[in-house]
Amino acid sequence: xxxxxxxxxxxxxxxxxxxxxxxxxxxxxxxxxxxxxxxxxxxxxxxxxxxxxxxxxxxxxxxxxxxxxxxxxxxxxxxxxxxxxxxxxxxxx
Amino acid sequence: xxxxxxxxxxxxxxxxxxxxxxxxxxxxxxxxxxxxxxxxxxxxxxxxxxxxxxxxxxxxxxxxxxxxxxxxxxxxxxxxxxxxxxxxxxxxxxxxxxxxxxxxxxxxxxxxxxxxxxxxxxxxxxxxxxxxxxxxxxxxxxxxxxxxxxxxxxxxxxxxxxxxxxxxxxxxxxxxxxxxxxxxxxxxxxxxxxxxxxxxxxxxxxxxxxxxxxxxxxxxxxxxxxxxxxxxxxxxxxxxxxxxxxxxxxxxxxxxxxxxxxxxxxxxxxxxxxxxxxxxxxxxxxxxxxxxxxxxxxxxxxxxxxxxxxxxxxxxxxxxxxxxxxxxxxxxxxxxxxxxxxxxxxxxxxxxxxxxxxxxxxxxxxxxxxxxxxxxxxxxxxxxxxxxxx
Numbered sequence: 245x246x247x248x249x250x251x252x253x254x255x256x257x258x259x260x261x262x263x264x265x266x267x268x269x270x271x272x273x274x275x276x277x278x279x280x281x282x283x284x285x286x287x288x289x290x291x292x293x294x295x296x297x298x299x300x301x302x303x304x305x306x307x308x309x310x311x312x313x314x315x316x317x318x319x320x321x322x323x324x325x326x327x328x329x330x331x332x333x334x335x336x337x
Numbered sequence: 338x339x340x341x342x343x344x345x346x347x348x349x350x351x352x353x354x355x356x357x358x359x360x361x362x363x364x365x366x367x368x369x370x371x372x373x374x375x376x377x378x379x380x381x382x383x384x385x386x387x388x389x390x391x392x393x394x395x396x397x398x399x400x401x402x403x404x405x406x407x408x409x410x411x412x413x414x415x416x417x418x419x420x421x422x423x424x425x426x427x428x429x430x431x432x433x434x435x436x437x438x439x440x441x442x443x444x445x446x447x448x449x450x451x452x453x454x455x456x457x458x459x460x461x462x463x464x465x466x467x468x469x470x471x472x473x474x475x476x477x478x479x480x481x482x483x484x485x486x487x488x489x490x491x492x493x494x495x496x497x498x499x500x501x502x503x504x505x506x507x508x509x510x511x512x513x514x515x516x517x518x519x520x521x522x523x524x525x526x527x528x529x530x531x532x533x534x535x536x537x538x539x540x541x542x543x544x545x546x547x548x549x550x551x552x553x554x555x556x557x558x559x560x561x562x563x564x565x566x567x568x569x570x571x572x573x574x575x576x577x578x579x580x581x582x583x584x585x586x587x588x589x590x591x592x593x594x595x596x597x598x599x600x601x602x603x604x605x606x607x608x609x610x611x612x613x614x615x616x617x618x619x620x621x622x623x624x625x626x627x628x629x630x631x632x633x634x635x636x637x638x639x640x641x642x643x644x645x646x647x648x649x650x651x652x653x654x655x656x657x658x659x660x661x662x663x664x665x666x667x668x669x670x671x672x673x674x675x676x677x678x679x680x681x682x683x684x685x686x687x688x689x690x691x692x693x694x695x696x697x698x699x700x701x702x703x704x705x706x707x708x709x710x711x712x713x714x715x716x717x718x719x720x721x722x723x724x725x726x727x
Contacts (some may be wrong), residue, residue: 249499249680251499251503259499259578261680288576288578289495289578290495290496290499290577290578291578292578292580306584306587307498307584307587307588307591309530309532309533309583309587310532310583311580311581311583311584311587312580312581312583312584324580325575325578325580326575326580329580329581330581331529331580331581331582331583332581332583333528333529333581333582333583
């Protein structure tokens with residue numbers, strides 16, 4: 245089982261603390277939250293995994309703040325990275 | 338943990354050090370500054386490449402920095418060196434401002450002293466007189482509310498935003514809760530975090546000023562014809578797991594904790610006494626940023642560095658903290674504190690913040706940093722420039 249860190253309670257993404265392969269289980273912990281989910285993708289160390297479903301156009305929240313908008317619908321357990329997040333500040337990523 | 342041992346200055350500020358400063362006012366007295374500092378007990382030289390042939394606006398910037406550095410509470414006394422006359426930044430003009438603090442100040446002009454060797458003798462004699470005065474001073478116990486400390490990060494990696502930055506933020510919150518102040522700087526690192534910082538502002542005026550200060554700096558960079566926003570996050574940032582500029586900047590801004598944003602100050606400007614976090618207008622360049630912070634009167638700085646950094650300000654103790662276990666290992670003689678157990682074991686952000694606070698109090702009370710022990714006096718002083726040379 246791989247580990248992931250939830251940085252702030254209201255975040256909808258967590259940070260994985262090891263390289264994770266598709267199908268592996270990830271234990272998410274932080275702020276009294278402890279849950280286990282299945283990874284839908286390969287996710288590199290320190291990259292983000294969706295901790296909640298995020299609809300297209302909704303905010304991606306890390307550090308308790310909006311770090312971007314979902315470019316596509318993101319399911320729990322998915323890799324959240326530049327392919328599915330768009331900056332609200334500058335375009336292009 | 339609400340007190341430290343410091344030197345109470347005539348103007349009421351408290352030093353975490355009692356340095357004898359040998360201050361070069363221009364590049365052309367650097368040689369003298371280094372020779373004098375090398376020859377005597379316990380002196381710290383400050384040298385730099387500026388002070389001559391600068392535009393008026395830039396010479397004011399240099400002047401403000403040198404004055405602020407010499408007025409810093411950590412300075413017990415100063416010998417200011419000059420090679421001739423540079424109007425707006427002469428040793429006399431610097432000394433006039435610094436002497437308002439009540440600390441001993443002497444001036445040596447190379448030309449007026451009869452050249453290099455005679456000025457060396459005069460400067461060493463002046464340094465000896467000051468040293469024999471200021472070494473009589475003793476530390477006294479003072480409340481931590483007397484602490485103004487700097488927050489900075491550099492050679493950041495993925496661990497910075499996850500561990501050492503939020504832990505430093507918690508330390509800042511603890512100090513501010515006891516009446517202290519901290520300075521957040523590095524405007525380039527805050528583009529994308531304006532909303533969060535402004536939401537912590539004590540009033541709308543401060544919120545507006547946060548937005549404007551960061552936007553103005555961004556515009557200055559754009560005016561050079563370069564758009565750094567497109568290259569931020571960088572390729573290695575993205576490979577490390579970062580996605581947007583907001584994510585990168587929020588990770589950097591986390592070192593300011595959650596306490597109220599009390600105000601915005603200019604480069605080298607001392608914040609008012611009200612507890613809280615102050616934003617200082619400095620670039621992201623690490624040495625320039627901490628030079629502005631020290632010239633604003635900060636008595637100590639905590640530098641968060643995932644990748645491991647050698648930076649250390651000559652007169653403001655610079656505590657280096659890493660959350661990366663590899664950096665803690667291969668930079669073990671340079672890192673003062675290792676909080677990698679946040680990611681490696683069960684250390685919480687709050688516990689790591691308390692570890693940093695303990696180190697802050699110990700270093701403020703006289704424990705030397707690794708860089709101080711190694712006499713690394715020239716890895717953290719750089720004066721920001723706003724114009725070209727003339």
